[in-house]
């Protein structure tokens with residue numbers, strides 16, 4: 001426990017579109033829950049507000065019960081809202097349910113309602129709840145463009161009403177999503193859209209000079225928040241140097257921080273993971289072998305031989321198993337993933353892709369491949385894959401932080417990654433870094449040859465230096481990528497802005 005940082009417990013409310021396990025599409029959901037749990041462990045009070053998506057099975061949440069009913073503003077009307085409460089990982093969750101069509105549908109995103117309008121409504125409904133219930137947190141922590149409007153609504157509206165105390169922190173998990181918003185859409189939540197159409201407020205930096213009508217909720221969130229964080233130090237540098245928000249971020253540089261994500265080491269624990277047929281640890285890797293064999297059989301891949309009294313581990317016939325667990329979008333290096341599948345095939349290895357895509361063309365590209373492709377989202381299969389894998393591949397074009405390389409390491413899968421963003425901050429090449437840091441294989445270019453340069457070295461080491469490989473597996477499993485250190489940094493940021 002960090003005595004200085006945690007001396008005066010904070011009251012933090014997260015306002016977010018995702019949290020695990022209720023609503024997860026990408027890393028955002030993992031971060032909100034992991035950070036909350038770590039802050040609670042440090043003695044702070046945390047509540048999480050999320051939309052009550054129709055697809056969330058409310059009755060399965062511990063302590064699920066109705067909370068306050070109230071109304072919040074939308075397009076000149078006051079819409080009824082019902083809050084439900086529950087507990088996840090020790091944190092109180094507030095599920096916000098507007099009595100209209102918002103957040104209806106069978107998935108988190110992509111319903112038939114207007115997403116931008118729905119999140120604008122949600123942003124205001126959260127502040128309205130704080131006001132009507134007299135809940136005055138020290139920190140309101142918003143995430144991504146979805147809740148970028150919270151800080152604008154707070155400083156231009158609710159702070160002038162009864163909410164005086166909170167300070168605003170915004171975390172950007174991925175700058176690719178900017179929350180494009182027209183002035184009249186901003187009017188819908190009760191803000192005066194035209195007052196934000198200047199370059200020092202919310203006008204979209206990409207269209208300055210030719211379309212002042214277009215605003216960005218993410219930019220507004222940056223300008224109006226007391227502190228802005230993103231998810232790795234390298235991504236801070238990358239976004240200050242280039243990209244559509246670089247000039248805005250430069251202007252607000254003194255309140256812009258990079259804090260690496262952690263992973264939830266309780267949820268991701270190979271010793272106790274309920275999804276695994278056998279648990280294992282850095283000092284006892286037999287279970288990892290068994291998980292690999294279990295997966296290989298389950299997917300119809302040739303199983304590795306297991307050591308016996310006559311055959312040592314080194315003498316057994318084993319195929320390197322490479323996994324990639326990802327959303328299949330351009331950011332993740334789709335062309336390199338596809339190439340790696342062919343390449344691993346040629347190199348007599350096994351490749352399993354667990355991927356999701358909303359694009360039928362992308363799905364089509366992967367569907368009819370000789371190696372194993374699972375185009376679905378499965379928490380269970382993801383756990384099993386990390387446990388079974390020898391190598392976890394992350395060939396992203398850009399990656400603000402990335403969780404799969406860290407989860408992979410916790411399960412003894414050696415990362416092969418492209419050097420960008422958080423991947424560059426967490427994976428250090430075995431040949432090109434200090435021995436103490438070395439934990440994986442890294443390449444820089446965006447072409448197939450660059451990827452081969454790292455993947456081939458990994459495959460070679462797996463086959464030719466099994467002792468080295470096993471030592472590396474044990475080493476990466478013991479690395480501390482937990483939330484502990486990151487939560488301390490977040491609490492530091494919270495303390496720097498609290499009143």
Ligand code: ADP
Nearest residue numbers: 026027325326354355376377378382402403404
């Ligand atoms: P991003 O947030 O950009 O999607 P991250 O690496 O930060 O990428 O987080 C990805 C998270 O989503 C990890 O927890 C990973 O295990 C999980 N994940 C990605 N694709 C799938 C899938 N198809 N099934 C299950 N989990 C997945």
